[in-house]
Amino acid sequence: MLYPPFNYHYQYHILLKAARLKHVQNEPLLTSPSTPGPLNLHNKIFAMDNTDVDNVKPTEECHEVHNVDESDRLVGQLFCSRDQAWYFYKGFAREHGFSARKGTTRLDVEGNVKTQEFCCSKEGFRVSKVNTVDRQRAHTPVTRTGCKARVVVTATNTNNQWVISKSDQKHNHALCTPAMTPFMRSNRAVSKADIDEVTTLKEVGVGTSQVMNYLTQQAGGYHNVGFTHKDLYNALQRGKAKEIVDGDVNALIAYFDYKKHDDPEFFMTYSVDESGALYNLIWSDSTSRSDYTCFGDVITFDTTYKDNLYGRPIMPIVGVNHHHNTIVFATAIIADETSQSFEWVLQNFLEAMMNKSPISVVTDGDRAMQRAIKSVIPYAKHILCSWHLSRNAQANIGDPKFTAAFSKCMASWWTTKEFDIQWRSVVSEFNVQKHPWVIEKGNTRHLWAQAYLTGHFFANIRSTQRCESMNASLAIALKQKKTYLDVVRAIEDGISRMRMNELKADYLSSHTKPFQITKLVDLESHM
Template sequence: MEGNVKTQEFCCSKEGFRVSKVNIVDRQRAHTPVTRTGCKARVLVTTTNSNDQWVISKSYQKHNHALCTPAMTPFMHSNRVVSKADIDEATTLKEVGVGTSQVMNYLTQQAGGYHNVGFIHKDLYNALQRGKVKEIVDGNVNALIAYFDYKKHDDREFFMTYSVDESGVLYNLIWSDSTSRSDYTYFGDVIVFDTTYKYNLYGRPIMPIVGVNHHHNTIVFATAIIADETSQSFEWVLQNFLEAMMNKSPISVVTDGDRAMQRAIKSVIPYAKHILYYWHLSRNAQANIGDLKFTAVFSKYMVSWWTTEEFDIQWRSVVSEFNVQKHPLVIDKGNTRHLWAQAYLSGHFFANIRSTQRCESINASLAIALKHKKTYLDVVRAIEDGISRMRMNELKADYLSSIRSPPDHKTGRP
């Protein structure tokens, strides 16, 4: 979770009322019972500034409904837990062909009744299903690591590293082959991160790290599959990316404006100049303010070659003209104009890649290539196939360039 939570409210499970829905005569499923009664019982806790301890600041204990009887409390959702011992025993029984219902009956008899078992049939079923999913994920990860080991044997300069969480599940992953690492040596002054592409591979976003070569064609330096979009994950990616690239820091970094990414850049590569995509800025302006004229003027001001003093005057003028001085987006963009206004970016090298076309083309290819991929290994190989096609196109570009510019017969030079 990003940010620091200072206050948390705990409400009764019967708080509020169920949203009313249209009563359809031909409804196939019966309405579930109404359980919410608008109960106002709640506890408010806040954290102290001195030692970060949580204290109860408000408490209202009066319920407007009958409370659960002691005999029924074991069946409350918050009290139902399937222990690891129960899961292990149930798994053993399932492996020899015993059905889930029979397993539940057996565990209930062992515990001396339903009120002692600690969970219901649905809880046991869900726990066994989670175990199956983890087994599949672990198997996929093992296959992926074996594939990367093969790649390292074939490509001595192949780089791959990953991290796992406290339960041993794959967390973050980054890889780069020898060609990509060599490309970074020559063309790694400007790198581009795009965190907008989401691919539902166990909920993991895929993040290509790209740049441009001497033909201004997009090249991929590395690819990461991350657990989440927090500063911690982005810092992990940047730190290991630098390790893969012999600690050569880029001169400039172009991103989509993700705040967690901005914090990671400041932490890991503080001397790199950071700027934002044009396209994301224009899209956000239109989505939040909804005025095409303002968006057009805003887009024009982003690329105008003014001095910083001229830009500030023009910016105040247009903000006043459209009466958006108090709009949160306008306030934010005004405070961060050093990240997007050309007036504040003069003299910095960005290899002419301030638009998102570099990453969008890759994202479009990813969306197609990964549409039916179900495992980590399938995804990695699809990404590698896409990178291979990009390199083939680059070879074609080199060949066509040599045809258009034949060498001089006297000097032998193009």
């Protein structure tokens, strides 16, 4: 009698218990595949679909554990493939409280598999080859007991079927209770769907432990997840190793080649050191290059954030768009913060941007950056970041009142003559005439004082804090050590969010109007 597909799991338990109670001989013990196919009970053939048997989660809840010899009832069972026979025995092992593994495989004269052994995971004994004297790592627990429980499946000459030709189900160890079955190795598998879901969560900064807690709640309990925290971690590491099988840098270059295929205007170039290792890298997609054409008059960059696997500085080159939102023109990963590296970045940045030089550049005052700017884009007006200046004033002088007075000198729209008078007054008031930092800032006031910057265009950018939105995204995404490919993808995610904000601002400016607060309607509507 065949049961409806929706009642397949119930059918499994009914037949299994009936077989035990009535001692029915030569009846198949049905397992519970996640996607069962047609079942022919009369011919004792399991015809399931092409489910990946090594990645199927056990779905049956065990209610009884028996240690009885059911060898006679297993012999003679037919299967459509060796994988289906393996899946059957895994389900049988779960039902009876032990873990199964694949054993010896024998080939025929033509090299085809003739017999396959599926055995209890406790079969055999551990061969000890470890150093027990000065070993650093703890020894793993011994699991082998020399158990002889097993089945042997043999290929038949009929329609490539497989039959259980031998069976011994007598164990020499205690069997697991139903509560322990989720920890048995053959019952644990991380499916591709699980990996995809976990990868998505980790890309937005969720840690592996938090992901495991989420999956546990989603499954209704730890016993329903189908794998342990360690299984999940190992699966993620295997995926990572496969992704960068030819090396981290090669994987990154291959990824950029793929981007170039989809985006013909994608720009990427890199340099290597004497040993052939990656040294400097810069890239920019077609949207960023187009944005620079429209909004590239003012750029700012810093190297505050470093990737935490190789310690390489990450250098986003950013600006603002017509909504005064931050946009990224290009991103570089450099070997060090020397003037040579900065010059390399700026030279290749100009190449990517069709040699259009920016009008103004905002940096944090790094000397190497200043030399690179003077060398590569000498006609660009260079100013120092106001945020870094205020912080340095507090760090060097240590007086909040001086910091406030310095900030006022920096931002006030005075004439140069008025500034000089005010600056001398502040320096004298706080008695810092001989302080090296104050002397140096007085000599470079043309790089930071608004009085000396009047007439130059900066798009209202006075700080490298525009780069901080990108740095914040990286800090969240790269909590743990990450590869170059991870860094690039995290940067792309940050850029995608910025572009979504720009699209939202475009929508609001096109379909809404600002509330007018004066009677000068015509004038205010154009502001």
